[in-house]
Amino acid sequence: xxxxxxxxxxxxxxxxxxxxxxxxxxxxxxxxxxxxxxxxxxxxxxxxxxxxxxxxxxxxxxxxxxxxxxxxxxxxxxxxxxxxxxxxxxxxxxxxxxxxxxxxxxxxxxxxxxxxxxxxxxxxxxxxxxxxxxxxxxxxxxxxxxxxxxxxxxxxxxxxxxxxxxxxxxxxxxxxxxxxxxxxxxxxxxxxxxxxxxxxxxxxxxxxxxxxxxxxxxxxxxxxxxxx
Amino acid sequence: xxxxxxxxxxxxxxxxxxxxxxxxxxxxxxxxxxxxxxxxxxxxxxxxxxxxxxxxxxxxxxxxxxxxxxxxxxxxxxxxxxxxxxxxxxxxxxxxxxxxxxxxxxxxxxxxxxxxxxxxxxxxxxxxxxxxxxxxxxxxxxxxxxxxxxxxxxxxxxxxxxxxxxxxxxxxxxxxxxxxxxxxxxxxxxxxxxxxxxxxxxxxxxxxxxxxxxxxxxxxxxxxxxxxxxxx
Numbered sequence: 475x476x477x478x479x480x481x482x483x484x485x486x487x488x489x490x491x492x493x494x495x496x497x498x499x500x501x502x503x504x505x506x507x508x509x510x511x512x513x514x515x516x517x518x519x520x521x522x523x524x525x526x527x528x529x530x531x532x533x534x535x536x537x538x539x540x541x542x543x544x545x546x547x548x549x550x551x552x553x554x555x556x557x558x559x560x561x562x563x564x565x566x567x568x569x570x571x572x573x574x575x576x577x578x579x580x581x582x583x584x585x586x587x588x589x590x591x592x593x594x595x596x597x598x599x600x601x602x603x604x605x606x607x608x609x610x611x612x613x614x615x616x617x618x619x620x621x622x623x624x625x626x627x628x629x630x631x632x633x634x635x636x637x638x639x640x641x642x643x644x645x646x647x648x649x650x651x652x653x654x655x656x657x658x659x660x661x662x663x664x665x666x667x668x669x670x671x672x673x674x675x676x677x678x679x680x681x682x683x684x685x686x687x688x689x690x691x692x693x694x695x696x697x698x699x700x701x702x
Numbered sequence: 703x704x705x706x707x708x709x710x711x712x713x714x715x716x717x718x719x720x721x722x723x724x725x726x727x728x729x730x731x732x733x734x735x736x737x738x739x740x741x742x743x744x745x746x747x748x749x750x751x752x753x754x755x756x757x758x759x760x761x762x763x764x765x766x767x768x769x770x771x772x773x774x775x776x777x778x779x780x781x782x783x784x785x786x787x788x789x790x791x792x793x794x795x796x797x798x799x800x801x802x803x804x805x806x807x808x809x810x811x812x813x814x815x816x817x818x819x820x821x822x823x824x825x826x827x828x829x830x831x832x833x834x835x836x837x838x839x840x841x842x843x844x845x846x847x848x849x850x851x852x853x854x855x856x857x858x859x860x861x862x863x864x865x866x867x868x869x870x871x872x873x874x875x876x877x878x879x880x881x882x883x884x885x886x887x888x889x890x891x892x893x894x895x896x897x898x899x900x901x902x903x904x905x906x907x908x909x910x911x912x913x914x915x916x917x918x919x920x921x922x923x924x925x926x927x928x929x930x931x932x933x934x
Binding site for chain 1: 752753754755756770772773775776778780782783784785786787788789790791795799800802803804805829845
C-alpha cells in the first residue's frame with residue numbers, strides 16, 4: 475500500500491506541475507495535430523485510390539509515438555531543476571516508486587493528448603471508431619502504457635546527458651517496435667471493422683506481454699539507472 | 703553504535719580517484735565539520751553517505767545498516783547544493799510531497815508547523831517560483847527537518863543563506879543536537895562550522911588529512927588546521 479500511495483504522490487506532483495505550465499501537453503498535442511494535418515495532404519483518399527483504413531493505424535501510432543517522446547523527455551528532466559532528483563532518490567521511497575509515479579503521470583498526459591488528437595484524426599480521416607470502440611480503447615490503453623514504460627525508463631537513463639532530447643527517441647523507438655507493430659496491425663483491423671479474433675489475437679497478447687515484461691524490468695532495474 | 707561508519711571508501715570518476723581510502727567513524731550525537739578546498743572530495747563523500755552515489759570500493763553504514771536501505775534513508779536528512787523544491791508547486795504542496803514520501807504522521811500538521819518555524823506560514827499557498835531567494839532557502843531548510851532526521855548531511859548549508867535563514871538553521875541544528883541527532887556538514891565557512899562542530903575532518907585530494915575532535919586552537923585561529931595538516 476505504501477508503494478502505491480507514494481507512487482500516486484509522485485504522479486500527482488508531476489501532473490500538478492504540468493497542469494500549471496502545460497509545456498509538454500501543448501507541445502505534444504500541437505505536434506500530433508500538425509502531423510495529422512500534413513499527412514492528410516500527402517494521402518488524399520479522393521485522389522489516390524486507397525482505403526484510408528489501411529494506413530490509418532500506422533499514421534495514428536507514429537504520430538502518438540513521436541508526440542509521446544516530447545512529453546516523456548520532460549519527465550525526469552523536470553527533476554533537474556533545483557536538484558529535485560537528489561531529494562527524491564535520497565528519500566525512503568524505493569526507486570520503483572519514483573518510476574511508477576512518473577510512468578502513471580506520463581500515461582495520463584499521453585492519454586489526454588491521444589484522446590483529443592484521436593477526435594481530430596477521426597474527423598480529418600473519416601475513420602470508423604464506433605464499430606469496434608471497446609477494442610480500440612483497449613489497444614490504445616495497452617500501447618500507451620508500452621510507450622510510457624519504455625519512454626519513462628529511458629528518460630531516467632538519459633536525464634544527465636547533454637543531448638537527451640535526441641538520445642531519448644533514438645533509444646526508445648527500437649525497443650518499441652514490437653508494441654508499435656502490434657498496435658498498428660490491430661488498429662488497422664479495428665478501423666476496418668474487423669473484431670479481435672483468432673487471426674489477430676496474437677498481437678493483443680504481444681502487447682500484454684510487452685507491458686508486463688517491461689514494467690517489471692523497469693521497476694526492478696531503475697535503481698541501477700538512478701544510483702548506479 | 704556509531705551513527706556513521708565509513709570503511710575504506712574509494713570513488714573513481716573514470717580513472718580519477720575522487721576519494722581514496724576514506725575511513726571515518728562518527729559517534730551518535732556529534733556534529734562533524736567536513737572541511738577541504740574546492741574539489742577535495744567533500745561533496746562526493748556526502749553524496750555517498752546520503753546514498754545518492756555508490757562507492758567504487760568500501761562500505762558505508764548508517765547506524766549499522768546499509769545507507770541505501772529504506773529504513774536508513776527515513777532517518778537521514780539531506781541538504782545538497784540545490785534547494786530540491788519544485789517551482790511549480792506551492793510551499794505546502796512541496797512539504798506535503800516529502801512528508802508523504804517520508805511517511806511523516808499527520809503530514810499537514812507537521813508541514814504547517816515547519817512553515818511557521820521558518821516564517822513562511824503567510825505564504826503557505828504561494829508558488830515557490832514566486833518566492834525570493836531567502837524564502838526558497840528557508841523552505842529548503844523546512845524540507846530537510848520535516849521528518850526530524852537522526853542524521854543530517856548538509857553540503858555547504860550556510861552558503862547564500864540570509865541572516866534569517868541562518869538563524870532558523872542554527873536553531874534547528876541545536877534542536878537536532880539536543881535530541882541526540884548527528885550532523886555532518888561540508889563547508890568553507892570555517893567560523894560558522896567550527897562554532898557548531900564537536901569534530902572536524904579535513905579532506906585533501908580525496909584523502910582524510912585530519913579527523914578528530916575540534917580543538918581550541920581551531921576556534922582561536924581558523925587557519926590553524928589548514929596550516930598544520932593541510933597543503934600550503
